[in-house]
Amino acid sequence: MKKNNSNRNLILLAVGFVVVLLISYPLTIQKTVQLKKEYRKGQQRLQDAKNADQQINTLLQENRFLDSILKANDLQVNASFQQLLLNKITKYTQDNSSLKLTSLSSPHKFESKQIKETYIIETKGSFTGLLKFLHYLENQRLGEVTSITFKKNKNYRKNTFELFLKIYLQKVKTK
Structure with a gap:
């Protein structure tokens, strides 16, 4: 028990x-x-x-x-892309005196899902000089070269031919 x-x-x-x-x-x-x-x-x-x-x-x-x-x-935080592009082109043309910048247009903007700005750059110079400039511009990775056009014009004052290069540089921004 x-x-x-x-x-x-x-x-x-x-x-x-x-x-x-x-x-x-x-x-x-x-x-x-x-x-x-x-x-x-x-x-x-x-x-x-x-x-x-x-x-x-x-x-x-x-x-x-x-x-x-x-x-x-030589970059600034608040500088616009166009100013940056102009500085790069000016720096290159100073080093290569045979190349001249003839025009840099204001950007053409296209908006869809992305904002695309297209800059038209016109330069004149020798064929090899223009090709080197195009190579330089592509290596700077500022945008995408979408189109190029070579144009040969006659300068009647000097009785010579001049070669022009028109570059379409496109920069894509996301919204």
């Missing part, structure tokens, strides 16, 4: 222990776990705040570096 009574007491003790755990979990353990998670989040925010000064300094150094690259390439 004692054995049976002691088994029943052990079972009641085990069931009582489980019931106490089930009752105490929402009251104490769950709140403790939640507070520990909030503590870890707070510690992470504190660490992020400490690293903010270092991140700001890193970003300022990166900004200075990028500004120096822009300055070295």
Whole structure:
């Protein structure tokens, strides 16, 4: 009988222990776990705040570096594309005196899903000089050369022929 009574007491003790755990979990353990998670989040925010000064300094150094690259390439952040294109062409024509820029038209804009601006550039010079200029313009990756036209005109004052190159340069912008 004692054995049976002691088994029943052990079972009641085990069931009582489980019931106490089930009752105490929402009251104490769950709140403790939640507070520990909030503590870890707070510690992470504190660490992020400490690293903010270092991140700001890193970003300022990166900004200075990028500004120096822009300055070295003679680019401006607020310069228009047409101004940038004119600067590149002028720089090239100064280095190659046989080439002359005759016109740079204002862009023709076409809007659909994308905005396409087409610039018409006219230059004159020798055939090889014009081909080198075309190669230079394509390598600058300012846009896509969509069409070129060579035209030979006679200069009646000098009684010579002049070769002109008309380039259609298209720049695509996304909305």
